[in-house]
Amino acid sequence: MRPATSRRSAAALAVAALVLPLAAACSNGGSGDKAGSASASGAASSSSGKAPAADLTVLAAASLTDVFKTAGDTYMKEHPGTRVKFSFAGSQALVAQVKQGAPADVLVTANTKTMGDAGSDVGAPTIIAKNRLVIVTQKGNPHHVKTLKDLADPKLSVVLAAPAVPAGNxxxxxxxxxxxxxxxxxxxxxxxxxxxxVETSADAGIVYKTDAATAPDKVDSIAIPDAQNAVASYPAATLKDSKQSAAAQAFVKWLTTPEAQSILRKAGFQQP
Structure with a gap:
């Protein structure tokens, strides 16, 4: 077995590889002068006590990829001096990173069970949104899939998330x-x-409603009746080992505000 310090180093490198491209994307379109101005503004904000300036790393479920990029941009505009970097992956992979000591501040998963697996490594979770499943097919639905029962057709190429992944479960x-x-x-x-x-090769699959909404020109979406569906809950929590706990708590709290909830609603997520 590798020493704990080696595992933590490996976890840190894995998270860094995921978040650095997103951090660069957040800073695109701004000059070095603007970045310096933002830092100065953040320092003033922090000293005034309005909001703690910080570089936050948020581990978030893959289904939050698009909406959290929008939410992150909004949050950073409202909190000068704070940068929010995201690492998106399956919830079970994110919890594994936390268990290995990944340097992060906030964890957001796509179900309460996976958040529970993080145990004492996280604080008390807050549900920030809910979601539902849909069937997706290749554009035009060439195989005329209409219901869940149609997915049992052995002639269909069906793709699902693994059982350990919230969407698969x-x-x-x-x-x-x-x-x-x-x-x-x-x-x-x-x-x-x-x-x-499904966009590229498979005939059909099951994803969240919000995922299907990101690719309307590439897939068709078939609703699953509420009586047959499952409701996915998204809990957010701060990491106990965060070096910026106040800023992390502020971000989690912001996710429940009307402004953040409006961003989530526009993306198709349901109220908590």
């Missing part, structure tokens, strides 16, 4: 409830990978 629940047996062509590490497979 939810999909397994709804399929079992309808007594539908599906033999997936592949089981993906996160829900966005399911969407990509």
């Amino acid at each position: 939810y999909a397994a629940q709804v399929l079992k409830k309808q007594h539908v047996t599906v033999h997936p062509k592949s089981e993906e590490a996160d829900v966005r990978s399911v969407l990509t497979k």
Whole structure:
């Protein structure tokens, strides 16, 4: 077994590799002078006590990729001097990073069970949004998929998220409830990978409603009736080892504000 320090170093490198491109994306379009101005403004803000200036790393479920980029930009505009960097992956992978000592400040998963797996490494979670599942097919729905039962057709190439992934677990629940047996062509590490497979090669898959909404020109979406569906809850929590706990708590609290909730609603997420 590797020493704990080695595991933490490996985890730190993994998170850094994921968040650096997003951090660069957040700073695109701004000159070095603007960055310096923002830092000065942040220092003034921090000294005035309005908001703690910080560089926050947020580990977030893959299904939050698009909406959190928008939310992060909004938050940074409202809190000069604070930078929010995101690392998106399957919730189970994020919790594994936390367990390995990944240097981060906030964790947001796509179900309460996975957040619970983080145990004492996180603070008390707050539900910030909910979601539902839909069936997605290749554009034009060439195989005329209409219901969950249609996914049992052995001629169909169906892709699902792996059972350990919240989206995969939810999909397994709804399929079992309808007594539908599906033999997936592949089981993906996160829900966005399911969407990509349907966009490029698979006939159908099950993703969140919000994921399907990001690719209306590439996939068709078939609603799953509420009585057959599952409701996904998204809890957010600060990491106990965060070096910027006050700033992390402020970000989690902001996610429940009307402004942040409006951003989530526009992306198709439901109220907590």
